[in-house]
Amino acid sequence: MLMETSPTCALVDSFGRRVSYLRLSVTDRCDLRCVYCMSERMTFMPRRDILSLDELARVARAFIRIGVRKIRITGGEPLVRKGVIDLFHELSACLQDGSLQELTLTTNGTRLSQHARDLALAGVRRVNISLDTLDPHRFAALTRGGSLTTVLDGIDAAQDAGLAVKINTVALRGSTEEEINDLISFAHKRGMGLTLIETMPLGETGEDRLDQYLPLDRLRRQIEAHWSLTDTGLRTGGPARYARVAETGGLIGFITPMTHNFCENCNRVRVTAAGVLHTCLGQNDAADLKEAIRAFDNNTMLLETIAHALKHKPKGHDFVFDRASVPQISRHMSTTGG
Numbered sequence: 001m002l003m004e005t006s007p008t009c010a011l012v013d014s015f016g017r018r019v020s021y022l023r024l025s026v027t028d029r030c031d032l033r034c035v036y037c038m039s040e041r042m043t044f045m046p047r048r049d050i051l052s053l054d055e056l057a058r059v060a061r062a063f064i065r066i067g068v069r070k071i072r073i074t075g076g077e078p079l080v081r082k083g084v085i086d087l088f089h090e091l092s093a094c095l096q097d098g099s100l101q102e103l104t105l106t107t108n109g110t111r112l113s114q115h116a117r118d119l120a121l122a123g124v125r126r127v128n129i130s131l132d133t134l135d136p137h138r139f140a141a142l143t144r145g146g147s148l149t150t151v152l153d154g155i156d157a158a159q160d161a162g163l164a165v166k167i168n169t170v171a172l173r174g175s176t177e178e179e180i181n182d183l184i185s186f187a188h189k190r191g192m193g194l195t196l197i198e199t200m201p202l203g204e205t206g207e208d209r210l211d212q213y214l215p216l217d218r219l220r221r222q223i224e225a226h227w228s229l230t231d232t233g234l235r236t237g238g239p240a241r242y243a244r245v246a247e248t249g250g251l252i253g254f255i256t257p258m259t260h261n262f263c264e265n266c267n268r269v270r271v272t273a274a275g276v277l278h279t280c281l282g283q284n285d286a287a288d289l290k291e292a293i294r295a296f297d298n299n300t301m302l303l304e305t306i307a308h309a310l311k312h313k314p315k316g317h318d319f320v321f322d323r324a325s326v327p328q329i330s331r332h333m334s335t336t337g338g
Helices: 053-065 084-096 112-121 136-142 148-160 176-189 216-224 290-295 300-311
Strands: 021-025 070-074 102-107 126-130 164-171 193-198 229-231 241-245 251-255 268-271 276-278
Touching: 021 053, 053 070, 053 084, 053 290, 053 300, 070 084, 084 102, 084 112, 112 126, 112 148, 126 148, 136 148, 148 164, 164 176, 176 193, 176 216, 193 216, 216 229, 216 251, 276 300, 290 300
Parallel strands: 021 070, 021 268, 070 102, 102 126, 126 164, 164 193, 193 251
Antiparallel strands: 229 241, 241 251, 268 276
């Protein structure tokens, strides 16, 4: 039994994988409606079901206590959550005392102009920014109405604040093939990494996912026709495998949940804004942390719930892309933050 007074212990699942990375969602809401992520008319969780910022901080500190060393704040779009910067400042104390090694953020960039400097002051050193196209008209179509200029301004603000930026691009058939060379040049000329991600069968979006799907092995062959890639052993805590581009010196990451299962090294768990713990993005496993938080003043039940869930962390996901099985998982990507 994990008692609240117990010493810090490592989170190790039944397959011997040590969990050191928490992706903590602060909201399922977003100011964009990307075609591979959300439906155009989304139904969001009732606000009463969403954990308060104090409750989210409590969850984060509980995970830090038992071995998590990296926390990524996610959404939806995390910066639409009112007061979210207070959560970053709360967790910055864990950076200062060394119990947390890194506090990061994944964002669509639309609100970075307002918040980049505050994030840096709270101890954030790098951010991932989602950007799937450099064409303003295509951006508006993919996001169902978003402004590319706003995101580019956010990238400027992040770099001006001293934040390292990595661009995340979801590989989409008919779009990414046309722009991949421009995306590489754009990112690397500004000193930013670029990570490519295969689209996953999560949630009903109103779009044909099979028509969107672009395998990264195929896209990599196209890249190698123009650029010289050398694989590296670099790991940043996530699932990406990195290659260096000789012509630019920059990195390209490849996240391949469909074509190359990376589950053998999974070190991650996810907690939704409603306090649901998912130990695997590609499975329907779930553990309710909210009840343990709201019913008890101490963390004994919270820690026991986490430990029990981790014992049942699946060996891996088995995504399949065919028209009969899309979406394979009913929850939207915006619920768990990717």
